[in-house]
Amino acid sequence: MAVHTDSHVETPEIHSTPNFLRDMIAEDVRLKRYGNAVVQTRFPPEPNGYLHIGHAKAICLDFGLADEFGGKTNLRFDDTNPEKEEQEYVDSIQNDVRWLGFDWERLCYASDYFGQLYEWAIQLLRAGKAYVDDLSADEIRQHRGTLTEPGRDSPYRNRAVEENLDLFTRMKAGEFPDGSRVLRAKIDMASPNINMRDPIMYRILHAEHHRTGNEWCIYPMYDYAHGQSDSIENVTHSMCTLEFADHRPLYRWFIEQLGIFPSQQIEFDRLNLTYTLLSKRKLLQLVQEGRVNGWDDPRMPTLSGFRRRGFTPEGIRSFVTSLGATRTNGIIDFEMLEHLQRDDLNKRATRGMAVLRPLKLVIDNFPEGQTEYVEVANNPEDPAAGTRQVPFSRELYIEREDFREVPPPKYYRLSPGKEVRLRNAYFVTAHSLVKDAVGSVVEVHCTYDPASRGGNSPDGRKVKSTMHWVSAAHTISAEVRLYDKLFSNPNPLHVPEGGSFLDNLNPNSLEVVSHAKLELSLAEAKVGAPYQFERVGYFCLDPDSTAEKLVFNRTLALKDTWARIEKKAGA
RNA sequence: UGGGCGAUCGACUAAUGGUAGGUCAAGUGCCUUUGGAGCACUUUGUCCAGGUUCGAAUCCUGGUCGCCCAGCCA
Numbered sequence: 001m002a003v004h005t006d007s008h009v010e011t012p013e014i015h016s017t018p019n020f021l022r023d024m025i026a027e028d029v030r031l032k033r034y035g036n037a038v039v040q041t042r043f044p045p046e047p048n049g050y051l052h053i054g055h056a057k058a059i060c061l062d063f064g065l066a067d068e069f070g071g072k073t074n075l076r077f078d079d080t081n082p083e084k085e086e087q088e089y090v091d092s093i094q095n096d097v098r099w100l101g102f103d104w105e106r107l108c109y110a111s112d113y114f115g116q117l118y119e120w121a122i123q124l125l126r127a128g129k130a131y132v133d134d135l136s137a138d139e140i141r142q143h144r145g146t147l148t149e150p151g152r153d154s155p156y157r158n159r160a161v162e163e164n165l166d167l168f169t170r171m172k173a174g175e176f177p178d179g180s181r182v183l184r185a186k187i188d189m190a191s192p193n194i195n196m197r198d199p200i201m202y203r204i205l206h207a208e209h210h211r212t213g214n215e216w217c218i219y220p221m222y223d224y225a226h227g228q229s230d231s232i233e234n235v236t237h238s239m240c241t242l243e244f245a246d247h248r249p250l251y252r253w254f255i256e257q258l259g260i261f262p263s264q265q266i267e268f269d270r271l272n273l274t275y276t277l278l279s280k281r282k283l284l285q286l287v288q289e290g291r292v293n294g295w296d297d298p299r300m301p302t303l304s305g306f307r308r309r310g311f312t313p314e315g316i317r318s319f320v321t322s323l324g325a326t327r328t329n330g331i332i333d334f335e336m337l338e339h340l341q342r343d344d345l346n347k348r349a350t351r352g353m354a355v356l357r358p359l360k361l362v363i364d365n366f367p368e369g370q371t372e373y374v375e376v377a378n379n380p381e382d383p384a385a386g387t388r389q390v391p392f393s394r395e396l397y398i399e400r401e402d403f404r405e406v407p408p409p410k411y412y413r414l415s416p417g418k419e420v421r422l423r424n425a426y427f428v429t430a431h432s433l434v435k436d437a438v439g440s441v442v443e444v445h446c447t448y449d450p451a452s453r454g455g456n457s458p459d460g461r462k463v464k465s466t467m468h469w470v471s472a473a474h475t476i477s478a479e480v481r482l483y484d485k486l487f488s489n490p491n492p493l494h495v496p497e498g499g500s501f502l503d504n505l506n507p508n509s510l511e512v513v514s515h516a517k518l519e520l521s522l523a524e525a526k527v528g529a530p531y532q533f534e535r536v537g538y539f540c541l542d543p544d545s546t547a548e549k550l551v552f553n554r555t556l557a558l559k560d561t562w563a564r565i566e567k568k569a570g571a
Numbered sequence: 572u573g574g575g576c577g578a579u580c581g582a583c584u585a586a587u588g589g590u591a592g593g594u595c596a597a598g599u600g601c602c603u604u605u606g607g608a609g610c611a612c613u614u615u616g617u618c619c620a621g622g623u624u625c626g627a628a629u630c631c632u633g634g635u636c637g638c639c640c641a642g643c644c645a
Contacts, residue, residue: 018584018585019584023587044645045645046644046645048644048645078645080644080645081644081645083644084644084645136643137642137643140643141641141642144641145573145641146573146641147572147573147574147640147641148572148573148574149573150573151641178643179643181643182643191574192573192574192575193573193574193575193640194573194574194640194641195640197641200642200643202643203643204643205643219643221642221643221644221645222644222645223645226645242575242576242577242638242639243638243639243640244639244645245575245576245639245640246574246575246576246639246640247640248575249575267576269577274582280645281644322583322584322594322595323583323584324583324584324585326577326583326584327576327577328576328577328578328583328584328638329576329577329637329638329639330582330583330584331582331583332582332583332595333581333582333583333595333596335582335595335596336582336583336594336595336596337595338595339594339595339596340594340595342607342608343608346607346608351605380604380605380607380608381608410606412606413606421604422604423604423605424604425604454604455604456604463604464606465606466603466604466605466606467605468605532605532607534605534607535605535606535607536605536607537607558605558606558607558608559606559607559608560606560607561606561607562606563606564606565606
């Protein structure tokens with residue numbers, strides 16, 4: 001998919017909230033805790049799904065903080081579980097990180113270190129710090145104890161070093177079936193921290209790995225692989241989310257036992273958003289069950305979904321940076337993200353006029369068959385974007401909701417006898433209607449004031465409303481997809497007894513308008529570029545578009561004051 | 572109820588012993604050729620109880636509440 005290429009709009013300086021991570025790194029640099037070594041970070045996704053907005057926070061922190069201190073960041077795939085990982089995810093992740101605006105120092109894989117990790121395991125075995133356990137998964141669970149009771153030693157815990165070495169070598173050689181044995185660290189079965197109760201280092205998995213193929217049939221666990229991978233890459237600050245805090249003692253234990261580069265793990269709070277699910281497992285379920293049209297469905301909180309929806313990387317970055325990082329777990333109002341997006345889109349979106357639900361407006365005193373051109377700004381927020389000529393004629397389309405036969409209080413738009421402005425064109429006053437057999441309005445007739453060309457009357461007359469329009473003879477038709485929140489509950493996981501988060505799916509999250517009437521200039525729209533349909537919202541061209549049929553996605557609606565007034569009046 | 576972590580407007584986040592500030596949301600007004608944008612103003616907050624101090628959101632003690640951990644997932 002194309003990315004934004006027109007960058008005549010300067011990326012604004014993002015003033016990020018101060019945060020404790022930056023303070024800690026600054027302190028380490030000041031004290032030369034790592035000598036003169038550069039600040040080195042890493043972004044370590046597991047390639048088992050697409051990146052989502054929660055990852056964007058980690059990416060901005062990992063890359064952003066390192067950059068602030070003149071450091072470097074590696075992209076490292078944490079690919080230690082071949083059963084869930086795929087090349088498709090590896091590719092999409094790289095694409096998404098780049099789209100967000102970051103480039104890595106080195107592209108790494110935990111699987112690059114399988115050989116080194118294996119040697120270190122032998123070293124630990126020789127030192128009597130690890131052992132091969134023949135217990136079944138079930139038995140290991142039983143021996144682990146509970147949150148309140150200590151665990152019990154495995155009967156295999158005190159095997160001789162030579163026997164351990166022999167068994168582990170044979171595990172690697174493929175002599176044993178999956179699940180028959182594991183390699184465990186010998187730490188403390190009575191530790192109050194369950195992660196320290198002889199954690200599993202290696203399990204037997206006769207599975208094909210997306211990179212190492214069938215070279216290995218034993219694979220390291222996260223805890224045994226992550227810290228050492230950091231260490232190998234001289235990572236100074238290994239940032240991860242809060243739920244790994246309990247793993248930190250183990251992270252340090254392996255590094256200390258091995259006497260290798262002392263990377264340090266620092267935890268920060270995970271991003272949570274209202275109306276949004278950020279669990280890869282559940283997002284995968286939505287994709288697999290066809291609840292959405294793939295990982296890049298514009299309703300998905302994935303980076304590819306937001307991209308297709310028309311969100312900008314700049315907007316996502318400024319959202320994430322405005323959040324900072326703390327150790328408190330909270331939930332951000334989705335409106336915050338929307339606000340930062342609108343803020344960015346408003347500055348850069350090319351304007352156009354589009355009528356989603358057309359109602360014909362006939363100007364009785366405008367010459368038949370005549371076409372005039374009015375000059376229109378491409379972006380009122382950015383004079384450098386220039387102007388264009390838009391055709392205007394006797395028959396136009398206006399938005400159905402911009403006309404009311406009987407206007408409610410505070411309704412400023414068109415109604416019989418009322419004068420309004422047609423954006424960039426003329427003042428018009430409605431006079432009569434044409435209705436169909438069932439009584440709905442199919443045509444509004446009006447007269448225009450030729451003196452008001454351009455949108456101002458020489459006599460200083462004011463109108464309360466300005467409306468968008470397209471000339472009936474000069475439009476292109478397009479499908480427009482109107483997206484709304486995927487879930488209707490602020491907390492998608494909040495369901496009554498026995499319910500599922502699927503019950504919270506918003507049945508109206510996608511509404512398709514098949515025949516919107518767009519201004520001619522929109523025929524030139526490019527995938528990846530932001531547009532504003534004036535008074536309606538921000539839109540982007542969907543890659544589903546063909547030469548015969550254009551498809552636009554609504555990124556975000558414009559704030560709608562009238563809708564609010566009407567809702568309040570009705571409530 | 573073992574261990575770890577945390578608690579500041581409705582939401583997020585600053586204030587690092589010295590005026591509780593900013594953003595979103597909500598509300599009011601101004602302005603406007605997008606009822607958009609912009610501008611101004613307003614409402615609402617230091618979990619509780621003690622203590623130290625001239626002075627406490629910050630330090631101490633004790634509570635309360637919330638999140639995470641018992642995968643051969645990461």
